[in-house]
Each structure stands twice: as structure tokens, then as C-alpha cells.
Amino acid sequence: MRTPLDRLRDGLLGVWSFGAVLFLFVPIFVIVLFSFNDNQGRFNFTWQGFTLRHWTDPFGVEGLQQAFVTSIGLAALTTIIAVVLGVCVALALVRYKWRGRVAAGGLVFLPLATPEVVLGAALLGWFLTLGLIRGFVTLVIAHVMFTLGYVVITIRARLEGMDVHIEEAAMDLGANQWTTLRKITLPLLAPGIAAASLLCFAISIDDFVVSNFNAGQTVTFPLFVYGAARQGVPPQVNVLATAMLLFVVLLMFLNLGFQRRAARRQNRDIEPTPALGL
Amino acid sequence: MSLGGEAAAPRGQAGGWLTLRRRKSLLPLALVLPGLLWLIIFYAVPILSQLWISLQTGNPDDGFAQTWNWAIYADSISEYSEQMLRSLQYAGTATIACFIIGFPLAYFIAFKAGRWRNLFLLLVVLPFFTSLIVRTVAWQTILTDDSWITNALKTIGLVPEDGRLLATSFAVIAGITYNFLPFMVLPLYASLERMDRTLVEAATDLYASRWTAFRRITLPLAGPGIFAGVLLTFIPAIGDYINAQLLGTSQQYMIGNVIQSQYLVVREYPTAAALSFIMMLVVLVIIAVAARFIGTKRLSEAAVA
Numbered sequence A: 001m002r003t004p005l006d007r008l009r010d011g012l013l014g015v016w017s018f019g020a021v022l023f024l025f026v027p028i029f030v031i032v033l034f035s036f037n038d039n040q041g042r043f044n045f046t047w048q049g050f051t052l053r054h055w056t057d058p059f060g061v062e063g064l065q066q067a068f069v070t071s072i073g074l075a076a077l078t079t080i081i082a083v084v085l086g087v088c089v090a091l092a093l094v095r096y097k098w099r100g101r102v103a104a105g106g107l108v109f110l111p112l113a114t115p116e117v118v119l120g121a122a123l124l125g126w127f128l129t130l131g132l133i134r135g136f137v138t139l140v141i142a143h144v145m146f147t148l149g150y151v152v153i154t155i156r157a158r159l160e161g162m163d164v165h166i167e168e169a170a171m172d173l174g175a176n177q178w179t180t181l182r183k184i185t186l187p188l189l190a191p192g193i194a195a196a197s198l199l200c201f202a203i204s205i206d207d208f209v210v211s212n213f214n215a216g217q218t219v220t221f222p223l224f225v226y227g228a229a230r231q232g233v234p235p236q237v238n239v240l241a242t243a244m245l246l247f248v249v250l251l252m253f254l255n256l257g258f259q260r261r262a263a264r265r266q267n268r269d270i271e272p273t274p275a276l277g278l
Numbered sequence B: 001m002s003l004g005g006e007a008a009a010p011r012g013q014a015g016g017w018l019t020l021r022r023r024k025s026l027l028p029l030a031l032v033l034p035g036l037l038w039l040i041i042f043y044a045v046p047i048l049s050q051l052w053i054s055l056q057t058g059n060p061d062d063g064f065a066q067t068w069n070w071a072i073y074a075d076s077i078s079e080y081s082e083q084m085l086r087s088l089q090y091a092g093t094a095t096i097a098c099f100i101i102g103f104p105l106a107y108f109i110a111f112k113a114g115r116w117r118n119l120f121l122l123l124v125v126l127p128f129f130t131s132l133i134v135r136t137v138a139w140q141t142i143l144t145d146d147s148w149i150t151n152a153l154k155t156i157g158l159v160p161e162d163g164r165l166l167a168t169s170f171a172v173i174a175g176i177t178y179n180f181l182p183f184m185v186l187p188l189y190a191s192l193e194r195m196d197r198t199l200v201e202a203a204t205d206l207y208a209s210r211w212t213a214f215r216r217i218t219l220p221l222a223g224p225g226i227f228a229g230v231l232l233t234f235i236p237a238i239g240d241y242i243n244a245q246l247l248g249t250s251q252q253y254m255i256g257n258v259i260q261s262q263y264l265v266v267r268e269y270p271t272a273a274a275l276s277f278i279m280m281l282v283v284l285v286i287i288a289v290a291a292r293f294i295g296t297k298r299l300s301e302a303a304v305a
Helices: A004-034 A064-095 A101-113 A116-130 A136-160 A164-172 A177-206 A209-214 A221-229 A235-270 B004-008 B013-023 B027-054 B071-079 B081-112 B114-129 B132-143 B148-155 B169-194 B198-205 B210-221 B223-239 B242-247 B255-264 B269-294 B296-303
Strands: B056-059 B063-066
Touching (some): A004 B169, A064 A136, A064 B027, A101 A136, A101 B027, A116 A136, A116 A209, A136 A209, A164 A177, A209 A221, A221 B132, A235 B132, B027 B269, B081 B223, B114 B169, B132 B169, B169 B210, B169 B242, B210 B223, B223 B255
């Protein structure tokens, strides 16, 4: 029973939602557009004509390439460490009962709920107290600290959705715990691990606040942009930001296709035994 | 692992896992220890060390010594009360704006988007895969004095002829709203999507109006999501200083700007530590209250929903 009033309401809701998504994309359009701006002088605030020259020379600004490479390296190293540590913590939290489990879960969650400026300031204070020189190493320490919780939560959700009976079946069939972990648990966790890695990498490469406090002389991509913001951000920054976004979109489509194929394959294999609950 | 014990144990998961657990009681500790130590050494201890640093006196050149200077707390609160209040006010306004923009969007995605649902969810998170700083600089471009949008708003009279958008509290609050909108939309969507829609049908079948059904069924069931969304927006927004830095002036500075400049520019470490310790305490109180209502697990899941 849909009255004209209901239709009007749904229509307004649709328009509002479309507007909200548009709002989210406004700066993205600007970033992409101004990567093609033929700007004269330092500033890239007004449109002065179309050019491809920034795209053919994406690192044509001093220090940008170095910062970009540092960011990629930092994010990669952070992701490896945080995912390994995080998978272990998630396994312990979900698959085992031990004393202090609730407290540990709380400690994992807290950094996610702490304002970034507090994370950055506290860590800087601690490094100053210890007399540690700040640079790439302190950045890795900081990035692992604030990404770990995201990994644990992503993996934990995946583990909780998994059927423990498969692992039990493996052990009933004589597999030891290590074999079960390697042959059953980790392969089933793979999509979760992929998602956690992507999330971790994205958070690390984008971090400004905590890095701002703990970078020392090291310059990451966000720190470079922030430093440049005072004198005008070069269009090459827009080029790199656009390229990174395209890369993420590509990854997402690949992941989607991969998941669809996996789902189809699984349906074919598993259908005769729906009791396994996959 | 010998199979003898397993085979003899009664079937079912409790028995199997119990023996396993007893035999391998050290395994979970070995798994959890590296990650947990990392968080203790580089999160918990640093947060507590803020208290220690805040009570020191001295200067960056001659060094700082512990003098148990508790007066720093009263001093920094009275000196920076303006920025503290402004942080609460900006974060609160931005949270409300996020809710007003985000709730209809989450509702639309959950119930009306049909087969486009995943696409819409993707569109909500996609912009956040570009760098936060680059996006905020893009807002500078959009709101700057001679920009297209500023001129359009001047033409229709929403902005006075000599007025500006950039470097106002409007720009800072709009920037914060933009930055944290997905943190509001995703938990709202998660709680709406989980909801049993037949309850709304039952209510309308029983002659409740659409509005009554929304007010009495949908809103209460979305409660945990609203709660999580408000927290996930409000808490990081209090500490934000990028928006005030890039879209505002010192007239719009928030407490995060003060902590940043006290630590990195003025190097007045005790004041900076005191301010960040106070912020942590405020956040802990908010989280403790929230955890009583909806539980930490749900809150943390909502964070990455």
C-alpha cells in the first residue's frame, strides 16, 4: 500500500542520499581535476587550462619521490608486522580461553578509541623520556601500534564466523595443531588477512597526526603535502593521490572478482554437504 | 599429538577443546604475547608516562626535572579553556551534522538501495582512500575566497559580499563533518541492516502510522548503531587539529592544535603532556560509560564495520 506521500518520501530520501554521496566526492573531483591544471606559479587553486605535463612527470618536485617511497616502505613494513602480530592475537582471543583474555581484548581496542593527537603526543613523550632519536624506526613502531587493533578486529570477526568443526575434524583425523593451523585455519582466514592487510596499508600510508609527532627528520607523503600546503601544494601531489585512488579501485574490483569466483567454486564443491555450514 | 585421549573423550566440542586446552595452555600466551607487549610498551606505558612528564618543570635547553608540579593541571585548564570548549563545541556540532547527513543515507542504503547497496557502501568509503591531507587541501581550493562556490553563495546572498568561507569556524566544522562522516554512516548502516523489517510491517499492520513505526521500532533498534556512530565521530573529532590548521586560523584553533604546538614548536612538554592526559581521561570516561551501554566488542566491531 504505497501512497503518493510514501513515494514522495522515498524520492526525497533518494535525493538526500545522492547529495550526501556527492558531498563525499566533491574534494575527490577537485583533486583529480587539478592534477590536469596547467598552473603558473606555485599555487594550484584556480583553473588555468588542461595539461598532461604533471602526469608525465609525477616526481618533478624535489623531495616528493623520496617521501612517496618512504611512505610505501613504511606502510609495507607496518602491514607485515601488524598482520603477523594481529593474526596471532586474534587466534588467542577467539580460539582459546585464558585468564586476562577480557583485559587483553580491552587493551587491543583502546588505541582505536584514543584520539590520534593523544597517541602521537604520548608516544613522542615516551621516546623523549627514553632518549630515542626519532626517524623511520619510531614511525614503524608507532604505525604498528595504531594499526594492530584494526587487524585484530577484522581477523576476529572472520574467525568467529568460521566453523570450528572443520578444525576439529582435522584434528580428529590426526592433524596436529600446527598442521591444522597451516592447512585449515590460515587458508580459511585468507580473505580476512587480505582485507586486514589492505586496511592496514591504507591507514598507515594516510597517517599524518601520529607521524607528525614521531617522524623526526623523516618525511612521509602526508608530511610532505602538509609541509607544502603553506607555500602551495604542487599538482604532482594530485597526480599521485589520483593514481593511488585508481590503484585502490583496481584492487577492489580484483578482490570482488576473486570473491565471486571463490563463492561459485565453493558452492559447487560444498553444495552436497550443506551441513558444513559454508 | 596422540589420538588416544581425543578418541576416548566424549564426542562434542567441549570435551575435545578442554583436553586440547589443558595440554596446550601455553600456546595462547605465546600467540598473544608479542602483540600485547607491543601495545603495553608503545601504547599503555606512553599514555601513563604523560602523567609523569606533565608534573615536571624545566625548559627544553636545560632539561626537565620531576617536581610533582600538580598545579600544571589547574594552570593549563584555565589557560586553554577556550580551546577546550571550542573542541567540544566543534566536535559536537560536527557530530550532529554527520548524523543529519548520515542517518538518511544509511537508511537509504539499508532499505531502499536494493541491488546497488554494495556499490553505495563502496562509494561511502572510497573517498577515504585518498590522503586526508590532500582532501583537506582540496577543501581549501573549494572554499577559498575567489572560488566558484564562494562566489555562487555570495550571488544568492548566503554569504555576505565581503564575507568569506575559508578561515571561518564554518569551514573547520564542515571539514570535520566531511572527515568523519563514514564513521557515522557505517555503524548506522550495520545496525539498520541487522534489523528485522517484519517488526515494522507488524506495527503498520496493527495500525501504527509510518512515523509511529519509525519512532517506536526503527529508531530504538538502531540505538546501538547511533550510539556507536556518535562516539566514533565525536571522540576523534575532539582531538582533530588538521582542519583547524588548514581551513581555519588561530581564532579557530582547537585543543589538538595547542598540544601539537606545545610539543613540536614551543617544546613546553609538561603543558602538552598535561593537556593530552586530560583529553585521554575525558575519552576514557566517555568510553567507560559507552561500554556499560553497548559493550566494547560491539563498539569496536562498529569501528571497522
